Amino acid sequence: LISIPKKHNITYLWSMQIIKSTAEDINVIFDLYDKAIVFQKVNSTQHWLPFERSLVEKELKEDRQWKIMMNGDVACVFAIAFSDPFIWKEKNSDSAIYIHRIVTNPLFRGNNFVAGIVEWAKHFARENYLKYIRMDTWGDNLKLKEHYLKFGFNYLGIITPEKTDQLPSHYSSITLALFELSV
Numbered sequence: 376l377i378s379i380p381k382k383h384n385i386t387y388l389w390s391m392q393i394i395k396s397t398a399e400d401i402n403v404i405f406d407l408y409d410k411a412i413v414f415q416k417v418n419s420t421q422h423w424l425p426f427e428r429s430l431v432e433k434e435l436k437e438d439r440q441w442k443i444m445m446n447g448d449v450a451c452v453f454a455i456a457f458s459d460p461f462i463w464k465e466k467n468s469d470s471a472i473y474i475h476r477i478v479t480n481p482l483f484r485g486n487n488f489v490a491g492i493v494e495w496a497k498h499f500a501r502e503n504y505l506k507y508i509r510m511d512t513w514g515d516n517l518k519l520k521e522h523y524l525k526f527g528f529n530y531l532g533i534i535t536p537e538k539t540d541q542l543p544s545h546y547s548s549i550t551l552a553l554f555e556l557s558v
Contacts, residue, residue, distance in 0.1 A: 391488070393495050396440035396452065403449050404431055404440065407478045414481070421513050421549070443488055450483035452476070453492055455499075461537045462511055462551060471507035471555075472500050493526045493556070500558040507555050514550030528554035 396404065408426055415422035434440045434454050443451040454475045460467040474496060479488055496508045512519040514533045524530060531553040536542060 390445060391450070391486075391491050392444040393441055393491065394444060395438050396435060396442045398432075398435050400440070400442060400449065400452075401428070401431060401435065403442075404452050407449070407452055407480055408476070410481055411478045419513075419516070421515075443491065445483060445486070448482070449480060450486065451479045451488040451492075453478070455496075457505075459509070461542050462534065463509065463553070464534075464537075469507055470505045471509050472496055472503075472505050473509045475510075489522060490526065497556075497558055505558060507557060509556075510554045511551040512554075514552050516552065520552055520554075523554045526556070528556045531555055 405426070405428070408423070412423050412425070431440065431454075439455050441453055441455065442449050456473040456475060457471070458467055459473045463471075463473070474492060477489060477492060479486070493508065500506070500508055508528075510523060510528065512523070520530065533550050533552055535550050
């Protein structure tokens with residue numbers, strides 16, 4: 376891992392550049408979300424519902440939206456959080472980074488961005504004195520469950536998130552598989 380000084384908000388991994396997304400990226404982010412929903416509808420019984428623009432705008436303002444650039448193109452986007460109480464309940468008091476909504480540009484599928492994001496998150500967690508990296512996926516998504524286990528995540532089981540308007544609408548009436556990696 377080659378790290379550029381933190382003030383630049385850039386970390387290089389392999390030929391990927393992981394940088395904070397900006398307000399100018401919002402249309403690209405939503406285009407990738409739309410493409411992900413189409414992909415989910417074709418390949419799964421569950422899919423995201425459209426996201427509120429205000430959610431992504433808030434994440435952008437709080438520097439919690441990131442993108443992976445390859446050859447000048449947005450190859451992947453993801454969001455982070457430092458609190459996730461409706462999903463992680465009592466464990467939310469732990470110091471952790473939560474990774475959400477990893478979406479790969481269809482033109483860049485197969486580049487193993489999860490591996491790059493996990494390495495970036497390890498570095499980020501150490502720099503910010505966080506103990507855990509956490510992720511979730513639909514409870515019946517066996518392919519992603521196996522994928523996350525390959526990166527050293529521990530499978531913590533299935534939960535049903537609390538009903539709240541604080542979570543995107545697709546979290547209503549679902550089960551989630553929880554994953555945690557100690558840093």
